[in-house]
Amino acid sequence: MSKSGPISSSGTTDSVDSSSTFSNSNLTVAEMAAREVARLSQQRTQKGGGSTAIFLQLSDMLKHRYKLISTIRPSISNSEVILAYDQILDTQVALKVINKASLTEAEKWRVLRETGLLKKLSHPNIIKLQDFHETETCYVFVLEYMKDGDLFDLVKQTGALASDQVRIIAAQVALGLRYLHSRRVIHRDIKPENIGIRFPTPSEGDDVPDNHENWTEVKLIDFGLSTYAKSGRARTPCGTLGYMAPEILFIGLHECEYTSAVDMWAFGCLLYILLTGAPPFELGIVPQSKLDVVVSYPPSIWSKVPANAQQAVEACLNPNPETRITAAKFLDLEWFKEDDEGEDESTGPRDDVTVGDAECESNDGDISEGTSDNSTGSRSGRSYFSVDSRARSEAAEKSTAQTKGRAQKVAVGIANQRMDTAESRMKSRMVENSSSDEDLSSEVDPPIGHVSKHKAKGLHQPVPVEAKRAKSIAALLAKYKDEQEDGGAATEFDLESLTVDREPNVEGWLRLSDLLRPSASKDKRDREFELQTERKEETFGSIEGDSDERHVIVRVTTDDRSSAEPEEVAVNVVHTPSPF
Numbered sequence: 001m002s003k004s005g006p007i008s009s010s011g012t013t014d015s016v017d018s019s020s021t022f023s024n025s026n027l028t029v030a031e032m033a034a035r036e037v038a039r040l041s042q043q044r045t046q047k048g049g050g051s052t053a054i055f056l057q058l059s060d061m062l063k064h065r066y067k068l069i070s071t072i073r074p075s076i077s078n079s080e081v082i083l084a085y086d087q088i089l090d091t092q093v094a095l096k097v098i099n100k101a102s103l104t105e106a107e108k109w110r111v112l113r114e115t116g117l118l119k120k121l122s123h124p125n126i127i128k129l130q131d132f133h134e135t136e137t138c139y140v141f142v143l144e145y146m147k148d149g150d151l152f153d154l155v156k157q158t159g160a161l162a163s164d165q166v167r168i169i170a171a172q173v174a175l176g177l178r179y180l181h182s183r184r185v186i187h188r189d190i191k192p193e194n195i196g197i198r199f200p201t202p203s204e205g206d207d208v209p210d211n212h213e214n215w216t217e218v219k220l221i222d223f224g225l226s227t228y229a230k231s232g233r234a235r236t237p238c239g240t241l242g243y244m245a246p247e248i249l250f251i252g253l254h255e256c257e258y259t260s261a262v263d264m265w266a267f268g269c270l271l272y273i274l275l276t277g278a279p280p281f282e283l284g285i286v287p288q289s290k291l292d293v294v295v296s297y298p299p300s301i302w303s304k305v306p307a308n309a310q311q312a313v314e315a316c317l318n319p320n321p322e323t324r325i326t327a328a329k330f331l332d333l334e335w336f337k338e339d340d341e342g343e344d345e346s347t348g349p350r351d352d353v354t355v356g357d358a359e360c361e362s363n364d365g366d367i368s369e370g371t372s373d374n375s376t377g378s379r380s381g382r383s384y385f386s387v388d389s390r391a392r393s394e395a396a397e398k399s400t401a402q403t404k405g406r407a408q409k410v411a412v413g414i415a416n417q418r419m420d421t422a423e424s425r426m427k428s429r430m431v432e433n434s435s436s437d438e439d440l441s442s443e444v445d446p447p448i449g450h451v452s453k454h455k456a457k458g459l460h461q462p463v464p465v466e467a468k469r470a471k472s473i474a475a476l477l478a479k480y481k482d483e484q485e486d487g488g489a490a491t492e493f494d495l496e497s498l499t500v501d502r503e504p505n506v507e508g509w510l511r512l513s514d515l516l517r518p519s520a521s522k523d524k525r526d527r528e529f530e531l532q533t534e535r536k537e538e539t540f541g542s543i544e545g546d547s548d549e550r551h552v553i554v555r556v557t558t559d560d561r562s563s564a565e566p567e568e569v570a571v572n573v574v575h576t577p578s579p580f
């Protein structure tokens with residue numbers, strides 16, 4: 001099994017893996033998919049061969065600052081993700097290092113777009129960009145480190161997650177998406193691989209197991225396909241097959257227009273996978289008709305999913321983007337009002353928190369049951385998550401042993417300890433009645449997971465949830481519910497600052513998409529010429545909507561950008577590799 005990569009228009013051998021997107025409006029989805037397959041096979045060939053090769057290209061200064069610990073994602077194509085120790089900040093960081101050598105100008109621009117976006121984002125459920133470096137050979141994203149990998153690996157290892165655990169994850173992803181969408185940012189590549197996870201950290205001297213039963217803190221990662229859509233609409237068809245919304249797949253390429261609703265569709269696919277262990281759609285396959293994106297809910301696996309969770313998935317996998325649930329509304333679903341469910345277990349005194357043997361035993365049975373159904377989650381009957389029953393049983397045994405052991409008690413202690421802080425902060429925030437995302441993100445710890453008694457009937461593995469966490473989520477959601485739909489949306493991105501001249505007196509990159517009005521009668525050269533001649537009618541401040549969706553890149557050169565008027569800026573058309 002391999003992770004599915006985003007579709008790329010630049011699926012050539014020299015394309016950057018991380019930030020490639022297909023923004024080529026001249027290709028059909030099928031053609032783009034074919035290129036993607038070629039790209040992925042190239043990745044597989046290269047995988048394992050070049051671990052840390054890119055890291056070694058870093059300048060001496062960076063190598064001095066960041067000490068390599070291990071490779072998180074080996075060198076694929078021309079990027080790799082590395083765990084390193086930042087000697088200045090005294091912390092572990094994830095370095096996403098991208099080799100510039102074979103990047104096209106468009107791909108370089110996308111890297112800078114990703115950086116620019118990430119720099120502007122601040123939310124507990126969005127990966128934090130701690131620093132960014134550009135050397136002669138590399139781009140280096142310095143990211144906070146999600147020590148427990150991503151949701152793809154978690155599901156691959158364990159199969160379907162317990163609905164309580166999925167609920168915790170879902171709330172956080174929805175909060176992250178809500179934050180993005182209120183700022184008119186569309187992620188465009190929501191999938192398990194792009195959700196980083198972290199489990200409770202052991203306090204000093206404690207022996208916390210490497211289990212994942214306690215709780216799952218999640219953050220959105222990989223903004224390589226993300227875009228700021230000022231008008232709220234974007235046009236470039238992109239994403240990962242298996243997660244792409246119908247409105248991207250089946251609208252004429254030149255007419256394709258979509259909104260942040262595409263993220264909610266992908267979110268629905270993600271939830272389906274977490275709840276059942278199998279994807280709703282065959283990944284990597286181009287649907288041939290709209291019927292291919294009609295979701296099936298096989299009773300063999302779906303009957304084990306609680307009704308409220310089913311409702312949440314179905315609300316996301318609504319083929320009509322106009323009526324598909326939004327991230328804000330998602331948090332109002334019944335699923336998140338369940339905090340009192342089993343209240344006698346979950347709201348009891350903390351000292352009472354235990355994990356009973358009986359429930360662990362009952363889970364064992366569920367684990368094996370779930371395994372046998374794994375493949376039915378795919379429409380074509382082929383399993384994407386090839387979790388075999390043995391692997392799952394082993395995982396279950398391990399989980400059960402951990403659940404029963406001392407380690408679990410330690411986890412409870414840590415969770416409780418952290419919860420105290422989170423709750424007291426939450427209370428103070430509630431009193432202040434502040435409603436912005438920023439306020440919330442800076443003041444409230446992310447929901448913290450806990451261990452509790454939990455009747456795990458119907459679950460594939462024991463995932464105890466403690467009441468305090470539930471209360472925390474309830475408070476968090478209540479707070480969001482009180483907000484206006486557009487609350488917190490006031491902050492708009494200054495597109496130019498995202499992409500152009502990070503410093504004065506340097507060359508910058510700017511897209512002027514409105515300059516490119518492809519005319520059927522004009523060939524590639526004419527269009528480029530047209531660009532140059534029409535430039536004068538444009539101002540640099542006029543970038544609108546999803547202008548960054550177009551593949552036009554204009555080099556801006558100036559002696560002093562801080563004082564230059566747009567008209568004084570020299571503009572030269574840069575040859576982009578495609579599609580012109």
Ligand SMILES: Nc1ncnc2c1ncn2[C@@H]1O[C@H](COP(=O)(O)OP(=O)(O)OP(=O)(O)O)[C@@H](O)[C@H]1O
Binds near residue numbers: 003019081127
């Ligand atoms: N901050 C992080 N902490 C821990 N692991 C991370 C972090 N960022 C990325 N990873 C791991 O590296 C993988 C690749 O990261 P990312 O998706 O950002 O890079 P990419 O080059 O765009 O990959 P892809 O082309 O597969 O989408 C992720 O799926 C995740 O497993």
